[in-house]
Amino acid sequence: MLYIIGLGLGDERDITLRGLEAVKKCSKVFIEAYTSLLSFGLSSHGLSTLENLYGKSITLADREMVEEKADDILSDARHSDVGFLVVGDPFGEMELSVKWSYKFTNQRATTHSDLVVRAKKLGVDVKVIHNASVMNAIGICGLQLYRYGETVSIPFFTETWRPDSFYEKIQRNRMLGLHTLCLLDIRVKEPSLESLCRGKKQYEPPRYMTINTAIEQLLEVEQMRGESAFCEDTDCVGFARLGSEDQMIVAGSMRQLLEVDFGAPLHCLVIAGKTHPVEEEMLDFYKLKGESAESEHKQTA
Secondary structure, eight states: OEEEEEOBSSSGGGSOHHHHHHHHTOSEEEEEOSSOOOGGGGSTTHHHHHHHHHTSOEEEEOHHHHHHOHHHHHHHHTTSOEEEEESBOTTOSSTTOOOBOSSOBOOHHHHHHHHHHHHHHTTOOEEEEOOOOHHHHGGGGSOOGGGBOOOEEEOOOOSSOOOOTHHHHHHHHHHTTOBEEEEEOEEOSOBOHHHHHHTSOOBOOOEEOOHHHHHHHHHHHHHHHOSOSOOTTOEEEEEESTTSTTOEEEEEEHHHHTTOOOOSSOEEEEEOOSOOHHHHHHHGGGBOOSTTGGGGGBOOO
């Protein structure tokens, strides 16, 4: 049996009881470690924290293992219970983490779907245990979940690669009065272009896109396209470390959010569409009301 187990958004304690029961009976446990991160994922002792709580040795599964050596994981699952731990929900959108290359996107949900398909083709039973995802956690800001349109991913721009395919999707959402969740790029264990050209992989330092960088890139694309899909005065909501004890939620215009220090990753951004009075009432709790308001919007609830 292959168990694909969501860990939630906060820390090791967010695993569900069903998930914990599954972990404890697995002979091998892997944790995906190349996309989204729990709060413990930024510390050197994170894995041991997980192992102590779950009572199991856990193998770090980096991007290459998950995408290139999945058959090794599945071969064990044919004869015993194997757990594959995923931050957030196994098929959730934030945990979908943006994985861009220079020619195509390779999103995490695709990787997990591929893992399930491969397992079933090998005759391996699969059980998915869900958990919290950014797709429902963003509801804390007051914007109603059924009023969201298509989710978009914002990749890091380079000197030679500045994709803007997200622009039309945001534009379409806003024409319909819908909100847009923007997932921000995470680049972990990414080989440099130079090393690939040499045929020997060397990895770039980890990079996590901030809300500030995302807005700068969005405004750059708007200036280039000039179709008024959004502007500096467009209302947005910035989320940092959503689901953690020190999560931060700030609502304001793009211009205002550019000046906010959201702190450590992970970040995501919502571009608001047409808002209902009920949404506005809740959203007011997170709006910037002055230069010192930033500290007032660090949410711990």
